[in-house]
Amino acid sequence: MSGPGVVARWRRPVGDERGMALLFALVLVVSLAAAALALERRILVNYRAVRAEAEAVRLRQLARSGIELGIALLADDFRRGAVDHLGEAWARAEEASGVLASEGRRCTVEIVDLSGRIQVNALVTSPEAKKRDRPLAGLRARYDPRQAQLLFRLLTGSRFQLDHRRARRMVAALIDWIDSDQTVCEFEGQKGAEAGAYQERDRQRRPANRPLAALSELVLVRGFDERLVFGDPQTGRLGLADLLTVAVAQGRARGRININTAPAAVLEALSPAIDARLAQELVRYRQANPQALADWRWPSRLRPTLALDQRLIATSGAVFRIRATARLQQQWRRISCVLHRPSFQVTDWREE
Known part of the structure; x- marks a missing residue:
């Protein structure tokens, strides 16, 4: 083939x-x-x-x-x-x-x-601050009582309207978060929170024992939450961060x-005598009278x-x-x- x-x-x-x-x-x-x-x-x-x-x-x-x-x-x-x-x-x-x-x-x-x-880190007084501030000289308190009252009135004022007892606990807890020692702070009968109080829920969590680095850190402090700190952006409702x-x-x-x-x-937090209505009147007054704002006593012209x-x-x-x-x-x-x-x-x- x-x-x-x-x-x-x-x-x-x-x-x-x-x-x-x-x-x-x-x-x-x-x-x-x-x-x-x-x-x-x-x-x-x-x-x-x-x-x-x-x-x-x-x-x-x-x-x-x-x-x-x-x-x-x-x-x-x-x-x-x-x-x-x-x-x-x-x-x-x-x-x-x-x-x-x-x-x-x-x-x-x-x-x-x-x-x-409100300068939240001024809540705790450093030794240097005590030397500069004569009214605080000789006090053994680890915090500035005027700043503590300022924050307390802010928390209980018309914007946040927190229960007084809760607000005092929050102020004390924030003092403990910022100060450098491990002693539980007491503010007007309410105690704060050191490491033991946090570790009951989270063994890794404890106070920073230093000034706040950012306001977002507030949500880590006992008693504070995101809504309180950041408000409501959708409605424009202010939070503590504002x-x-x-x-x-x-x-x-x-x-x-x-x-x-x-x-x-x-403004409302500056004095127990200032309510929400007076605070708004103060805002309107300073808008209409900028030339009268050099004297710190100008609010007394309204009250x-x-x-x-x-x-x-x-x-x-x-x-x-x-x-x-x-x-x-x-x-x-x-x-x-x-x-x-x-x-x-x-x-x-x-x-x-």
């Missing part, structure tokens, strides 16, 4: 070979096209990433410029006078931040007078409240019998938070810091 005739019958036709070559070429072209498309996509992704990174750097620099603008506004205000209120240029920093707009980028600057809030600050003013401004910028709830503790009150800001947010469409960068006056020391620098 061998021979030339047999071999000829099994030879592949020329047309089939050309078809296979064409198919191979087509597969090769498709593969090369797919590889080229993948490479193009990778180059495009890398280009966009590099462009986004470059834009992030520009936005960060713009936000830093916003911080510098805020510092300049506060420095100019400090040179002009010693009274701070919400009608001044620094309180309207967002209006001045328009000068920072460039090529579609914009930067908004917000300045908040933290002296208008009325307290972890920043502590330097020198004689330690623990003092700027009554010219304090929210109504903080002549009102007696305030001068050691709790200031009419100027000593601690400010500056926040600058730079945006370009959906991309943004934010920088915030705390500025102390009159030293103009910058602390708590944060970038997002």
Whole structure:
């Protein structure tokens, strides 16, 4: 069965070979096209990433410029006078931040007078603070009773309306969280909480025994919860985080409240004689009479019998938070810091 005739019958036709070559070429072209498309996509992704990174750097620099603008506004205000209120240029920093707009980028600057809030870390007195503060000299208490009463009145005031007994326990627990010893604090008959009280539920949990680093830390303190601390963002209901600050003013401004910028709830906490209605009247008065706010006794013009503790009150800001947010469409960068006056020391620098 061998021979030339047999071999000829099994030879592949020329047309089939050309078809296979064409198919191979087509597969090769498709593969090369797919590889080229993948490479193009990778180059495009890398280009966009590099462009986004470059834009992030520009936005960060713009936000830093916003911080510098805020510092300049506060420095100019400090040179002009010693009274701070919400009608001044620094309180309207967002209006001045328009000068920072460039090529579609914009930067908004917000300045908040933290002296208008209760300085929660001033609750516990350091040895240095006791030496500076004559009214506390000789006291053996580990906390400042005036600051404790201030926080107590805030918790029991119209904003939070907590039971007095619960509020006293919370104040004592917060003192124990901040102070450095292991002795349980007692505030007006109610005891706080040291390590043993926390470890009944969580063996790993115990008081920090240091000043609060952030207001979010309050939720770890016995008696406090997220709703109390953060309020309700959906309804705009304020929480403790809107009325307290972890920043502590330097020198004689330690623990003092700027009554010219304090929210109504903080004004109400300044004295048992100030109720929610009077606090709102005080807010309206200072809006209408900014020229009358230099004298710390201006609230007595609305209520002549009102007696305030001068050691709790200031009419100027000593601690400010500056926040600058730079945006370009959906991309943004934010920088915030705390500025102390009159030293103009910058602390708590944060970038997002």
